[in-house]
Amino acid sequence: MALPSNARVSGPSAGSSEPGGFLAWWRRRSAWKRARMEGRHLVKEARRILKKKSYRIPELVGVQVSSAVEGVEQALRGGQSGSERPVGGHDDLERLRKAIAALDDAMDEHLGFARKSTLREYSESIGVAVAIALLLRAFVVEAFQIPSGSMIPTLEVGDHIFVSKFAYGLSIPFTDKKVMQFSQPERGDVIVFKYPLDHSTDYIKRVVGLPGDVIEMRQEELFINGHPVPRERVPRPCHYIDVQHGTPDEHDCELWHETLGDKQHETIQEPIHGGGRDFARTVVPPGKVFVMGDNRDNSSDSRVWGFVDLELIKGKALIVWWSRGTTEGWSLPTWVSSIRWGRFFRAVH
16 A cells, blocks of 8 residues: 555554554554545546546536545545644544545436446456456366276376366367467377267377377287387286276276386286287377377277377366265265375376
């Protein structure tokens, strides 16, 4: 709050003779701040109306309202320049309140046709907030929930993530057309995209193959352009629970540390498959990517339904902002206990 150079804020240590001690001083100070805010808002509104509606306002009315505006501004300054009284004291507050009331009455009497009602002000504020939220959702960031275990261990069922909508470019809302392309997906990126066989459904997978890459699976091992993707077995117990159609499904697994380009992440596979699954050599066409789930034996991905067109990519997964496991029935204690606090604000790699 800007004050004149010769002004001082009143308080118990400022030599104020007003009774009530610190608590009374604090209340007066808070009331002064609220009155200042109200006065500034009223002055701004009056000047806006005088400027925009000048052709409808008689000259005498304009002079009267301008005089009331000057009265509020003078009261906001805490009195005439050179005054030695504490700013924000009882007299200053009463003077400001009276000036505000005078300006408010003048505006109601002469400028009521142009004043915004409280309902209109709230409606405009809510409208602006909604518009900003929609713009952020369309162009900046969008929230998604993980419904299946195909990306375990990177993402678990019940994770809620934020996805960057501008990581690769800007798209026209509600269409697949990009108006600006910043970059291309890289190997190892976790992306959200429209399911190629049903554009009304969103999928999340990891990019493993770029346009021109030769992808192959031999005995559960991923090969890119004829070279095995570097990976190491993580020697620790691996067990997870997936939820299929609301029913928990327990799995034993093997945990692997994999490196795709400059990105490192973990994948799992199930020893029950023994010899492993093969996937014949295939070349990724131009304008498409090959994606896979980190849960290699329980993921419907490009090995099943083919490639993902770059135009279908909605964004890149950034962070887990909320996570809660599945529980049977509902009660507050079980609901709270199912929250995975350790996964909050975990970056998606």
